[in-house]
Amino acid sequence: MAGLTRYVTRRGLQSIMILWGISIMAFTIMHLAPGGPAAMLSQDPRVSPEVIKQINASFGLDQPIPVQYVKWVTSLLHGDFGRSFQDSRPVGEIVLERLPATITLNITGLLLGLLGIPLGIYTALRRGSGFDHTVRILTVLSNAAPDWWLGLLILVFVAAPTHLLPLGGMYTIGKEYDILDRVWHLLLPTAISALGEWILWSRFMRSGILEVIQQDYIRTARAKGLRESAVLNRHALRNALIPVVTIFSGSLAEIISGAVIFETVFSWPGIGRLAVTALYARDYPVVMALLMISSFLVLLGNLLADIAYTWVDPRVTLQ
DSSP states (O other), rough: OOOHHHHHHHHHHHHHHHHHHHHHHHHHHHHHOOTTTTTHHTTSTTTTTHHHHHHHHHTTTTTTHHHHHHHHHHHHHHTOOOBTTTTTHHHHHHHHHHHHHHHHHHHHHHHHHHHHHHHHHHHHHHTTTTTHHHHHHHHHHTTSOOOOHHHHHIIIIIIIISSSSSSSSSSSSSSSTTTHHHHHHHHHHHHHHHHHHHHHHHHHHHHHHHHTTTTHHHHHHHHHHHHHHHHIIIHHHHHHHHHHHHHHHHHTTTTTTHHHHHHTTTOOOOOHHHHHHHTTTOOHHHHHHHHHHHHHHHHHHHHHHHHHHHHHOOOOOOO
């Protein structure tokens, strides 16, 4: 337990330094890039340069970048991500409003995608069978096309002509509290999201099982007369989960990064769509908040994966 505490403390300090470096680079690049919050107004000939200067001054964008960064970091250390340039609302409040929609979509898709684990185990144990070849062909074909692209095709060629599925959104206007209506809107994006997870989990689980069952200790366990279910559950499955743990660690980061295109396609009012809107509007506080949250989730996922390795494989130690 003491070793785990020391490891988590050391990794936590390293993560703080990494997040600090990411914030410096992102903040500098963002403020040096062409355009800004007043860029939209500058395209309107009716807006005078004096008004644009006043807008930049009100946002503090007329100050040197190091000064702006210090003020932003100071606010962040006090738990304040700043205020949105678009509607002057606290960024934290905006993110919290969108977060439940993204979590609902991603968690539901992830849980359904976990069905790929038993499928991967079954195809590995039936290697070379017709079912194995069929699943492999389907997964390769599905993996050749991005999941958001498949969703777009279904929207255009199925949902739009037949009206069997909604074209987007999280609920029908006027039915905000209708559970069945929300499930109806969740059905298509969740199915497409789960398809990608299903393919990923099944392929890695199949290859992991095939690699493990060829090891000497598996043959020794079988030679001792253990039942095949005991060999699989006690010895093979646990070691085959190592690559799966690595994949699962990346799922935390996909809560934001993986939702950008997906939520835009399905008009889902979550974090991903908020990121796209903020980028187009040059809403620096919102973009920086989402970037820091996404970076934190990546580091947290890697830390949890390293800890999980020690549970899956006792030979792995935290150093």
